Amino acid sequence: MPKISVCERERSYIEKMNKFQLSNKFKKIGYYATFFIFGLMIVKKFFDEPSWVKPLLSGLLLVGMLLISISKDREEDEFIETLRAQSYRIAFVLAILYSLLQPIINYGVGKLFNADEKLVGFTYFEVLFYMLVVQLMIFWQLKRLNR
Numbered sequence: 001m002p003k004i005s006v007c008e009r010e011r012s013y014i015e016k017m018n019k020f021q022l023s024n025k026f027k028k029i030g031y032y033a034t035f036f037i038f039g040l041m042i043v044k045k046f047f048d049e050p051s052w053v054k055p056l057l058s059g060l061l062l063v064g065m066l067l068i069s070i071s072k073d074r075e076e077d078e079f080i081e082t083l084r085a086q087s088y089r090i091a092f093v094l095a096i097l098y099s100l101l102q103p104i105i106n107y108g109v110g111k112l113f114n115a116d117e118k119l120v121g122f123t124y125f126e127v128l129f130y131m132l133v134v135q136l137m138i139f140w141q142l143k144r145l146n147r
Contacts, residue, residue: 022071030067037061058125065132069139083142091135099127 004012037060044053073080099122107119 020070021076022067024072024074026067027071027073030064030069030071033064034061034068037064062125062128062132065129065136069132069135073143079146080143083146084139087135087139087142090138091131094134095127095131098130 037057041054041057041061044057103119103121
């Protein structure tokens with residue numbers, strides 16, 4: 001019985017993770033969850049809520065968007081996989097640029113109007129939300145243009 005080398009096992013594991021996708025029904029669950037939680041986030045602005053509500057809703061919103069992002073389309077083929085990979089790559093690069101440039105732009109604009117402005121970064125939620133929104137929008141746009 002031949003032993004599988006460590007490199008071959010790792011390559012096999014990476015290939016499995018690379019091909020991981022949820023079934024198409026999770027896309028609907030993701031849409032419903034995302035819109036419902038987004039609505040709750042808007043409604044909660046009008047009420048006093050405990051401090052744990054905002055992080056919980058933010059996390060659930062990200063999970064809903066992630067379900068949409070990693071769920072298969074009805075017609076999942078190699079072309080759709082390529083478009084999905086392109087959209088992830090573009091979203092990753094744009095999220096990094098956004099995270100680096102936006103605090104500097106905010107600081108510059110703030111300095112114009114307020115002398116006390118400080119350079120402030122982003123929360124994880126802002127970066128991940130931006131990345132998922134950009135990925136989904138680019139994926140939908142690439143699908144629309146190429147079909």
